[in-house]
Amino acid sequence: MAIITYREALNQALSEEIENDPNVVLMGEEVAQFKGSYKVSEGMLEKYGPERVIDTPISEAAFSGLAVGAAMMGMRPVVEFMFWSFCYVAFDQIFNNAASIRYMSGGLINVPIVFRGPANGGTNVGATHSHTPENFAANTPGLKVICPATPADAKGMMKAAIRDNDPVCVMENTILYNMKGEVPDENDYIVPLGKANVLKEGKDMSIIAHGKAVHSSLQVAQTLEEKHGIFAEVLDLRSIRPLDVDAIIATVKKTNRVLLVEENKPFCGVDSQVAFIIQDQAFDFLDAPIKRISAIDAPQAYSKALENIQIPDHDRILAKAMELV
Amino acid sequence: MEGLHHDTIIDPPNSDSSENDADSLKSVEETKQTVDGDIGKDFSKSEANKLLTKEEKLNLYEQMIRIRRFEERSLRSYQQGHIGGFLHLYIGQEAVAVGSVSMLGDDDHIITAYRDHGHALAVGMEFDECMAELYGKKTGCSKGKGGSMHFFAPDKNYWGGHGIVGGQTPLGLGIAYALKYNKKKGACLCFMGDGATNQGPFYESLNLASLWNLPVIYIIENNGYSMGTAESRHSAGDPLAKRAEPFDISWSVSSGHDLFEVRQTISDALKSAHENSRPSVLEIVTYRYRGHSVADPDQTYRSKEEIEEYKTNKDPINLLKEKLLNEGIVTDTELKEIDIKAKGDADASAEFADASPYPDPSELMDDIYWETDNPDNKTSEGIMFFETPQ
Ligand SMILES: Cc1ncc(C[n+]2csc(CCOP(=O)(O)OP(=O)(O)O)c2C)c(N)n1
Numbered sequence: 001m002a003i004i005t006y007r008e009a010l011n012q013a014l015s016e017e018i019e020n021d022p023n024v025v026l027m028g029e030e031v032a033q034f035k036g037s038y039k040v041s042e043g044m045l046e047k048y049g050p051e052r053v054i055d056t057p058i059s060e061a062a063f064s065g066l067a068v069g070a071a072m073m074g075m076r077p078v079v080e081f082m083f084w085s086f087c088y089v090a091f092d093q094i095f096n097n098a099a100s101i102r103y104m105s106g107g108l109i110n111v112p113i114v115f116r117g118p119a120n121g122g123t124n125v126g127a128t129h130s131h132t133p134e135n136f137a138a139n140t141p142g143l144k145v146i147c148p149a150t151p152a153d154a155k156g157m158m159k160a161a162i163r164d165n166d167p168v169c170v171m172e173n174t175i176l177y178n179m180k181g182e183v184p185d186e187n188d189y190i191v192p193l194g195k196a197n198v199l200k201e202g203k204d205m206s207i208i209a210h211g212k213a214v215h216s217s218l219q220v221a222q223t224l225e226e227k228h229g230i231f232a233e234v235l236d237l238r239s240i241r242p243l244d245v246d247a248i249i250a251t252v253k254k255t256n257r258v259l260l261v262e263e264n265k266p267f268c269g270v271d272s273q274v275a276f277i278i279q280d281q282a283f284d285f286l287d288a289p290i291k292r293i294s295a296i297d298a299p300q301a302y303s304k305a306l307e308n309i310q311i312p313d314h315d316r317i318l319a320k321a322m323e324l325v
Numbered sequence: 326m327e328g329l330h331h332d333t334i335i336d337p338p339n340s341d342s343s344e345n346d347a348d349s350l351k352s353v354e355e356t357k358q359t360v361d362g363d364i365g366k367d368f369s370k371s372e373a374n375k376l377l378t379k380e381e382k383l384n385l386y387e388q389m390i391r392i393r394r395f396e397e398r399s400l401r402s403y404q405q406g407h408i409g410g411f412l413h414l415y416i417g418q419e420a421v422a423v424g425s426v427s428m429l430g431d432d433d434h435i436i437t438a439y440r441d442h443g444h445a446l447a448v449g450m451e452f453d454e455c456m457a458e459l460y461g462k463k464t465g466c467s468k469g470k471g472g473s474m475h476f477f478a479p480d481k482n483y484w485g486g487h488g489i490v491g492g493q494t495p496l497g498l499g500i501a502y503a504l505k506y507n508k509k510k511g512a513c514l515c516f517m518g519d520g521a522t523n524q525g526p527f528y529e530s531l532n533l534a535s536l537w538n539l540p541v542i543y544i545i546e547n548n549g550y551s552m553g554t555a556e557s558r559h560s561a562g563d564p565l566a567k568r569a570e571p572f573d574i575s576w577s578v579s580s581g582h583d584l585f586e587v588r589q590t591i592s593d594a595l596k597s598a599h600e601n602s603r604p605s606v607l608e609i610v611t612y613r614y615r616g617h618s619v620a621d622p623d624q625t626y627r628s629k630e631e632i633e634e635y636k637t638n639k640d641p642i643n644l645l646k647e648k649l650l651n652e653g654i655v656t657d658t659e660l661k662e663i664d665i666k667a668k669g670d671a672d673a674s675a676e677f678a679d680a681s682p683y684p685d686p687s688e689l690m691d692d693i694y695w696e697t698d699n700p701d702n703k704t705s706e707g708i709m710f711f712e713t714p715q
Pocket residue numbers: 440488489490517518519520521522548550551552617
């Protein structure tokens with residue numbers, strides 16, 4: 001097992017799947033010659049050539065739709081959005097075409113496609129570049145949505161997504177790209193979709209998070225333990241749809257107190273569904289109302305001074321956690 | 326000029342091939358003449374048509390009349406309340422789908438918008454499955470989950486049936502891309518309306534089609550209206566197909582009233598796609614007789630006289646019928662028999678649809694994900710659905 005970055009883990013996953021299956025291609029803006037806006041596809045053009053690693057013009061609607069059409073024909077395209085924020089100009093292709101064609105054809109067609117790219121705030125790029133659309137995508141039957149938070153998951157879940165026969169939206173995070181971690185080298189290292197991961201065991205409360213919020217939650221759990229003697233369990237959802245409801249209910253039954261943390265905006269965010277499921281399936285196990293913390297409900301702010309407050313940070317999460325005990 | 330066999334998918338536009346395209350497709354002047362009443366030009370002896378046998382011609386006639394009778398029957402069913410939602414009829418435009426599809430080979434594919442019954446029947450879908458789909462029945466081609474606007478038959482290279490105006494234009498591009506990627510000598514015909522030419526993704530697609538030399542043929546079925554908005558009120562510049570020019574894509578305007586002309590037009594574009602992997606934009610002028618969707622008012626934007634004029638003088642089925650009779654290769658009786666059979670089959674399909682069961686509530690949750698439809702091959706864990714029928 002090597003220690004590599006989240007970025008390198010993605011690169012491994014993409015490279016291995018391109019080698020494994022002649023139907024896999026990677027396309028998007030700047031993915032080939034420029035090596036990827038965030039260098040995720042570094043070295044791939046040289047290795048696999050322009051038929052497999054394809055630079056596109058700035059035409060998200062056309063290249064997303066092109067990839068959906070190709071997937072209908074049996075290819076397995078991986079479409080990179082420079083930012084998931086830019087998927088909005090291709091909304092129709094993802095949300096109508098990729099998501100609904102199987103249904104509208106009565107199951108005659110499937111669309112084995114991956115849409116991927118970073119979906120996060122926190123980099124001082126303002127509202128247009130900081131969207132976290134995992135809730136939109138998960139609200140759309142026909143799409144699958146994952147938010148890998150660690151290098152190992154970045155590799156294992158990306159590979160699972162590419163091999164999946166349905167459309168999968170992979171929401172990455174620019175702030176995590178440099179994060180290092182142990183990642184298995186094996187070509188068949190797969191992390192299945194829909195399997196949450198307990199990253200820290202605990203007995204006093206459950207902190208449930210996805211994406212980068214997992215790491216802020218882990219820090220808070222450490223503070224809780226060191227400063228307050230409170231043992232929080234941290235559950236990384238990893239996958240939004242499918243959702244590991246069993247793991248959610250299991251941790252709630254174990255600790256009886258829940259804090260939900262996400263960098264998504266609150267209204268109809270992922271955690272509103274998670275909260276509903278918990279009260280529906282584990283109401284009698286709750287010793288306190290579910291607490292929830294999301295990005296502050298404004299368009300994403302540019303200024304560091306504002307954005308740092310906007311995204312749930314260590315202190316804000318800690319304060320919320322303390323309300324639970 | 327290897328066309329399809331370039332080493333990379335992103336080869337530069339091939340100047341040789343563009344010249345060839347210009348040769349094979351008609352010039353603007355020529356095409357304008359055709360459209361502006363040059364009904365004189367006889368395409369029945371043109372390259373694409375001269376070898377047609379009597380049987381083949383009769384078959385083309387039969388396909389057109391069958392589409393019309395099917396749709397007329399569906400209109401009755403709609404009026405009787407058996408069919409819900411929208412019903413966009415193709416009546417008046419039949420020569421475009423039938424002529425186009427009749428030129429396709431095994432590796433050629435088609436995709437279209439929501440006015441899709443004609444294309445579906447032209448590729449060989451059955452009356453029964455189509456009528457049952459309109460009725461929302463389990464026996465429908467999409468098991469009652471697609472409806473009028475969303476017919477599919479991938480086994481017949483027919484990729485729908487798409488409800489969002491212009492939304493299918495990048496999909497058609499992708500089908501062409503996959504054909505080229507797999508080194509198939511095929512093309513994708515992507516049908517669209519005149520109104521759809523004002524959607525942005527169409528232009529993104531034209532750019533990519535030309536830049537990557539993709540064998541996609543955009544067919545603008547110009548019936549003069551985008552719902553109730555006449556072309557002169559929705560589109561700047563004329564003709565619409567000329568919008569392909571800045572992308573270095575060959576284009577033409579031709580008549581969709583004449584089946585033989587449609588076939589010749591498509592044949593030229595297919596040649597360019599097959600041999601040089603070059604896209605085309607073909608504007609085919611046609612006319613729809615019914616409301617945009619059948620429940621829509623029809624008097625706000627066009628006159629009865631205008632509709633009558635087309636029915637009387639430019640009806641594609643009548644025009645073909647006259648030609649066949651004039652050629653002396655068929656008798657009125659033969660044509661009548663075809664018509665009677667078409668009507669009978671249409672009635673039978675309505676009976677079939679009526680007698681068919683509705684889908685079971687449990688089927689609401691089928692056909693959403695390949696994975697949940699194939700539980701033996703399940704790879705993921707967790708919950709996929711969050712509210713399901715009891
Ligand atoms: C994106 C989008 N906008 C609007 C509509 C509603 N709509 C359906 S068909 C249509 C007119 C399209 O006309 P045209 O492209 O000329 O095709 P035709 O109906 O004449 O075949 C409109 C406005 C739609 N389905 N999709």
